[in-house]
Amino acid sequence: MTFNIRRRVSRMLHPRRDRWVARRPLVRAILENEQPTILGVQEALADQASFAASVLGPDYDRIGRGRNRRGDGEQCTIFYDTRRLRLDDWSQRALSDTPLEPGSHTWGNMIPRIAVSADFTDAATDARFTVINTHLDQLSRASRIRSAEMLNELAADAGRPVIVMGDLNARPRSSPIRILTSGPLKDAWKLAERRLTPMWDTYSAYRPPRAAGRRLDWILVTAGIQVRAIGVHAVRFDGAAASDHEPVQALVRVQPPSGSSPPRLS
DSSP, X not given: OEEEOOOOOOOTTSOGGGSHHHHHHHHHHHHHHHOOSEEEEESBOHHHHHHHHHHHOTTEEEEOOOSSTTSOSOBOOEEEETTTEEEEEEEEEESSSSTTSTTOOOSSOSSOOEEEEXXXXXXXXXXXXXXXXXXXXXXXXXXXXXXXHHHHHHHHHSSSOEEEEEEOOOOTTSHHHHHHTTTTOEEHHHHOSEEOSOOOOSBOTTSOOOOSSOOOEXXXXXXXXXXXXXXXXXXXXXXXXXXXXXXXXXXXXXXXSTTSOOOEEO
């Protein structure tokens, strides 16, 4: 599952539907019900990431830190179910010309943007794969394009199947998506054997679900990842939405080593 949970805002001028105190129980309901094997969140402040961890429970662990130089600020946290997955290694990069410099931003984005990468081994089958969770800039087209190029490079260099997920702030026909899907990564929506929902806009701004081409939240996969099913989880609770973005979920199989049974991850 990839889920931009919308950062907590304290300004009382924001409508109540946007306030964390109102959305918090709705986020809880989604996570408690779905319990994804892997969850990549975007815009999570430290307390929001801790809240998600408490909802998922003690069998989950998490990686990632804030995007700013000191490790504070919004996170692109990856949560994973330790009953199924072993974490082999992880890293966090700035989406910039100096990716190992925390808080750096050189491509036209005014705020830092990051990508968190995790190498996993499936405990049941020994299948190895990489997950990259990211949140591209909403204002700078140049930054989104350079970020897409970096994500392609990371996927190409991984040496194992890769899943990229996140709020890409890019529509299906945009340059960043064309760049991303021209390399090793492909759109999981198009590859899926089953689509469990319409292709709802993933940025709803708390409006009722609709399909008008504003799919900003993506799951992309390389060879070795079979997409069994996918859907946009545009759930409402008495008309209220948990975030201004909809979660996107996929059920996938990762190609295991020769002679093993393929795992099922969601």
